[in-house]
Each structure stands twice: as C-alpha cells, then as structure tokens.
Amino acid sequence: MIRQIERYAAKLHADGSARPDRTTLLARDDRLLCWGAEELLPLGKAVIERLNVISLVVAEPQLPFLELLLRRTDPATAELIPLDTETRTFLHDIPLVRKGEFSASDPQRLVELLGQRKGVLVEGVGIMATGSVTVEQAYINYSSVYHAIFVKTLYDLLKAPSPTREELALLRPLWEQLRLQPIEALTDDLQRGGLAGKAQVLSAMQQVGERTVALKLVDSFFGNISCRCGDQLYISQTGASLESLAGCIDQVPNDNSSTAGITASSELIAHRAIFRQTGAATILHGHPKFSVILSLLCEETACRIADCWKNCAKIRYLKDVPVVAGEIGAGGIAKNVPPVIGQEGVAVVYGHGVFAIGEEDFHQPLLAMVNLENWCREEYLRRLQSCCPQM
C-alpha cells in the first residue's frame, strides 16, 4: 500500500495539481499509513480515523485557485457547483469549509462533510478527498475537484466583476505559461500509417495515451481512446489511466458477438456512433482545460434553456470547431457529437472535453487537440485582457 501512496504522490506532483511541500496522503490497511507534509498530517489523521474510508489526500494546489475563488465567493456560500460535467456527474456539489469551522483537534465539520461527499475545499488547507476502495480513488477525487476549481476560477475571471490587479497577480505563473509556453505538438514520433493488427493497434494506443497525459490534455484518470481495425474496435477500459493502458484495452467486435467489452469505456456508444458516421479510424478524447472553459462561454442573452450542458440544442463554435451539449455515457454525447465531428475532425462537448478523430493513426487527432487547446489558451488570454486592460 505504501507503494500505492508513493505512486499517487508522484502523480500529483507530476501533473502539477498539488504543491510537493503541501501534500499528504493517508491510507488504512489494518494500520494507518501516512506520507507527506508534516504540518498537514495531524489534520489528515484526525479526519481519516473518524471515517469509514480507505484513503485520504490533503493537498494544496500549486496555484492559489482556492484563495481566488473564496475571494470572489459570497461568504455564506456553503458549496461550489462544478461547471464541468464530469465532476458534476460524479461529485455533485463540492462543500466549502472556512477557516473558523475546524481544527486538527476539532475536525468534526470536515468529518461530517467528507462523510457525505468525496471531496471538500478547505480554506487555508486546499483540497481534501477520500477513497473508499483504493488510494487511487482519493487521487482521482482530488484530481476531479482540482479540475473543477481550475475551470470555475478561470471561467469566473471572465465574468463581472472583472478581476483586480491583485487577483490577477495571484495567477501570474499561469499567465506567463499561457503567453510563453504553448503546448508542443509532440506528434512526430507517434506511429504512422494505417494501423493493422492487434499488436500495432495496442502499442499505438498506449503511445498516444501517454502523450496525451504528458501534454496535460487530460488528467491521467479520464479520457478515452479507440481504434477501428477490421471488424473489431479497440477501446480503453472504463477507469483506465491513459498513461498506462497496457492490459487496459478492450477488444469489441462490431457485431456484438462477445460482451467481454462490458468493461470498455463508458463512451463506447459515442465512439461507435462516431466511427459509423464519419468513417474515421481513430478517436482520441481528452479534457484540455481551456477548451473546456471556453466551451462554457455563451453569448446568448435571451436563451431560456436551463442545464445547458445537457439541454442546449445549438451548435456553437470555438474558432471553426463545433461545440455541442450532451451527457456522458448513454446520454447525449453519442447523439450530438457524431454529426458535427466530421467537419473539422474535432468537436467540443460543452463543459466536458474534446473528441478528435483520425483517418489513419493518432497524429491527426492529437495534433487537432493540441491546436485547439493552444487556440483556446490564446483566446482566453485575449478575452481576459479585454476585460482587464491593466493586465
């Protein structure tokens, strides 16, 4: 279990979601195992000992998103409603706990909330998230909450009131990154040409999976990849990390003569529909953050639709890339994405992520995703500057 803890601590640092000096992981086997920042351990211990869970992550995001969010949130607000669909589906709302409401010697409020929800936001601490089955699960829940506050904080900055100079300064490293370090289109070494045969398909999928995570186009737990090959479809399994797909790819015959692919990604239905309607050979799906944020921006003023993420019937555009709404799994994605993805080979799902297709291999979809995300990063900065020229 200590191996698991170290593995996920390393992931939290590698994906940039947690400060290495402010990360603690705790896990219970028949005894309690603790790892990480000394000053967070007493609180972590006090909480996990009172909960019927296996694992707990307590960590502070690398950038002060939470601080910024709290500044711009009414002090009476008790929870944050995630704007991104994946977090909303799996975590519902995320409770907010203020400084005065707990201490390591009196963690009752935190225990209560973590007894109800998989993750909470804690002022002065960061994010606390639990897992009831594995250490990985606490990591996943942490990542989901992190993704949710990243998206929400940055989305809110584009809304009134415009952020102050001081607020903007909090995220200076991020702005610099957006200005100076576009995502590199590292696709040249990916396998090229028609992918034929199981071994070649599997290795190409593993390769692009690792790359998609390395380029931070998806958190390591989410996203999915597939490839069509003759009368078979190869697709990443549900809950598989795209960076380690070995042994986690299902083979699904097109004629459904086997149901062994019952463990395939929940987006199997969408992938199949995309293949059917576009004739593509490969599909890559990730959650690049700025594409998600911009997909939430809507200029409509007189629109009466509530729950846009599932009910909006319009097609909007980011540059030339269509944006559609739709719930995950057997929800609307499978219906709304296939008709539009053929235009540019890429489509955005409102508040969720990006689907991209390739005619032969994974160059095309990965490149499309990188280009779109880079465009969205620039567009984001442009919009931010236009509402706060002092930036």
Added chain:
Amino acid sequence: MTGWHGRLLNVDLTSGRIWPEALPAELLQTYLGGRGLGVRLLRDYYQLDPFAAELPLIFAAGPLCGTAAPTAARLSVVSRSPLTGTIYDCSAGGRFAWRLKAAGYDALKIVGRSSSPVVLRVRPDGGKLLPAEKLWGEPIGTTVKALADHGSVAAIGPAGENRVLYANIMMGEGNSVGRGGLGAVMGGKNLKALTVSGEQKVAIVDRQRFDEARQDIIRLFKASPVIFGDLGIAEYGTPALVDLMAQRRMAPTENFRKTIFSAADHYSGPAIRKAYQPKNHGCYGCPIQCKKSMQDGTPLPEYETVNHFGALNGIDDLRSIVNSNNLCNQLGMDTISAAASISAWGEVNGRFPRAEEIGALLQAIARREGEGELLAQGAARLTRQLGRPELSMSVKGLELPAYDPRGAYGMALAYCTSNRGGCHLRAYPISHEILRKPVPTDRFDFAGKARMIKIAEDCNATIDSLVACKFSFFGASLEEYAELLAATTGVEYSPQSLKEIGERIYLTERYYNQQLGFSAEHDMLPERFFSEPGSSGDGIEVPPIERARFVEEREKYYRIRGLNERGEFNENYLERQP
C-alpha cells in the same frame, strides 16, 4: 413518520392469530428495514433450529420501497438457514415488496406451524389464512395463477414443501428469495404462499430534493458501461458476464477443477439473444430492466445459472440450461446450489451428468426421491455422506457461485467472511476486481483487500436494508441513496452514517453466528483452491491461492473488524446495541 409505515403484521400459524404491531420510529431509523430490521427482530430467536415452529420468517421492505427511488422495489426475507445454519437473509425484487408496502406494512413476522397447508392473504385491513390443501404439491406457475386475484404472490414449490435445504421462495414475477433454503423454512410452517395487495402511497418529505437525487442516480446509471453500456446488463442481462469471465479465465468449470469452459459461447449473452430474442423486464419501477425473458414471458437464466448448469457440469447445450432454470423456478429451488450439488455429486461419481439427465435429477431433488434425497441436502452434506467432503465447493455449507476465487483474491476473502456462507453479493468485490467499478483493483493481489471487503460488507448491509439492488452501485453510491433516504424520511443520513448502520447489521449477524458455533475455521475456502491451479493460458497465470497470504489477510480483516485472532468478539456485542 414518512418512508416507513411504522407497522408490522404478526402471524402465528399455530394458533391462527394475526395482529398488527407498531414499530417504533427509533428502531426503524436505526436499522432502516429489509435485512437490518429482520436481523434485529430475530435477536430473541436466532438460536432456534431452522425448522423449529417458533422460528420467525420475516419479510421486511425498506423505507424507499413504494417511492420512485431507482431499484428500491425490493424486500428481504430473514430467518435462519437450514442449509448453512447461519442467520440468513435474501433480497428479492419484483412487485411483491411494493404491494406489501402498499398494503400498509413495513414487515411481516410469521411464526408457528399450521396443521394443514395455508395461504396467508394480506390486505390493508389485515391478514387472513386461507386453506391451501389443493395447492400443495403444485408448481410455482400454477400456484401463482390460482392466487393472482389476491394480488402479488410469493410462494413455495414442491422443493419448499419437501424441505429441500436450498428451496426458494418464489415471487410471482419470477424473482426468487434464493440460496439459503428459506423456502424450506416456509414449507416447514405449512405455508404455501403469501399474497399482498393495497394501494397505500408512501409519502415523501422533500419532493424536490428527492427528484434531484433521483436524477443524479439516473445520470450515473447512464455513465456506467456495466449498466447502460452497449454490452451491459440492461442490454444482455447478467449473462453479459459469460464472455468476460471466460476471458479472465475464472469461470468455474467441472466442479471448480478448471476455470475455463471452451463451449461457454453457447450460452453467452449474445448466444441467448440470438436463440430467444428476449424481452426486457425487471422489478417494479426499475429503470435498468436487466431481467430477460422469452417472448411468452418465461424467464431466461442469469449468469450464475448458465455457468453452473453449463460449465460447472460440463454441459454446452443452451436448451438444456434454459430448461434447468425453468424447472428450478417451477419447483422452487435455488439454481446455483442445485447445479453445484449435482456437480459435486458428479465429481464424486467420476462422471458429470449429461444434459438430458439433469431434468429428472431436479424433479427427484424437489420430491426427495431416489438420488434426490441425497442431493436435496446440498453439496457439503452429500459429499460428507459419500466420504469425499473435500469435493464440496462451498463455504459454511453454501455452494460457491460462478466466480472462481483463484481469479479474484478479494472474492476469495469475501466468500469466507460472508455471514451467510459462500456468497458473492455480500461484498461483491467482482465490482472492482473485474468490472472496474468504482475503480479497478488488482485481482491477483490481496493487498488492501481486507479493508475493502469490510467497507463493502457494511455498504451492502445498508443497501440490503434500504432495500436497493446491488446493480445500482455499478453506477451510483451511498452518497445519492443517502439523499433519497433523507428526502423521503426527513431524517438526515450520510454515506458515513449509513455505513455505520451497515456495520452494526454485519456485526450483529456475525455475533449471532458466533453464538451458533461459527468461528475462524469456518471462514475458510475448500482445500482445492490452495492446492490446485486454475486453467492458465492466453497470458493469464491462475496459480493456487497462497494459503499463508490468505490467512494473513483474513487476520487483518479480523483486526479491522475489532475481532480477536479467532474472528470472535471479546465481549457481548449485543449489549451495547439499540
């Protein structure tokens, strides 16, 4: 009080007396309903012999039954098992639970023994015993049809009447109260059937909160490939698992001598679809509708049934398997235990029965005629009598279902810590070890499994008390069900508080079992799994389970449960319990 009626109906079959009793709010809030309530109500009786007239047979619905909560139209039947000797509960869906709730009762508590066969009719104005001599000996279908005018029916068949140790109580819609032989307990009471009818509604305190939680759950169902995926159980029913278990090389074959059966594709989900073009149906108000039936409404077999009447007996004929399933349903007995008993007997004899011999064997079992007399006692007793006890693939006398423990180490442990014997549903580690929900775990590794099993047992004890279906939890979690429960009853619950309730229920059962003589040596797998490998191949190695590592993880489990190294309580657990 909303959610619960706060009312139980007592039935004494010996005297014929029937009277309602108030159930205190505190008791219901603490034990919820279903399994939890039933187990609590047995506190003064659990030491009675399973066939003692005074032993209660309890039918208990839960607080969500009668609402639009997904998969909650279920009840639990609780008593002591004649097969395992443990405390026993089994949950079942259909319409019966919903009708019982609509009749105005949370539970029925049936004691005594009628001098002649009777039917218990329950309506909002109370209960009545009707003579049933004419129905005695009749199969389930005939019985249900004869009683259809009275409402929803739960009945026993010839197997229950003849006290086959794994006789079921069958719900009229084809759902069964299975495994541990509660149909024999009912038969011992000379109770052929129960009918329930009524129209009473279950009120909900906070309708908006309820609807929101319900929508959250439906959304999670849609996001779950196991439930609503192209290859999931809504499409294919549980036989969707046949191909997966074959691929994972953990499909019990020939009494667990092997773990792969080359002809499993004869009865896979797609094969059944092709042969029967099934209709979908399911429990009342359930959005999943995982049950499949033939066009004429005859239920088609579940995963466990196709594997056990198939691979476990070396049979590759789908018609024969479907026929075996029908016979078990009509005779009122458990398909897993019936097939596993026949398989164990086959291995003792050195020959597994042929497809065409199975039908006659099942008839003989239900009537306890010829070989049936021996087979009716289950695999543990029959192998002991034949001098080959090591060939009983059971834990605490309950025959193992269709997940080979050598292919999933959490499952191996959970078979042993289950309070009702070798059952997959108590902790259902297959969910994470095979189906990757809520997150995947390494199936060939014991690390961390002890606590996972403990937490899952607590969760499932709660789920069985709500009463919801385990399949919901391939998508949803206690988080959403706590919301439904709070919205229905107005009493605040959280996943944490629900798990505490589940823990109390689990420990209560374990304490009863300890008083009945169960201890660490009963929390053990058959020797085969420690000494013989499964069927390796396709890059998957299936070695025997390392015994020392198994025992180490079991000891961890005891420590996590607060038990001593014998798996026992250090004190009287019940003294501190409400």
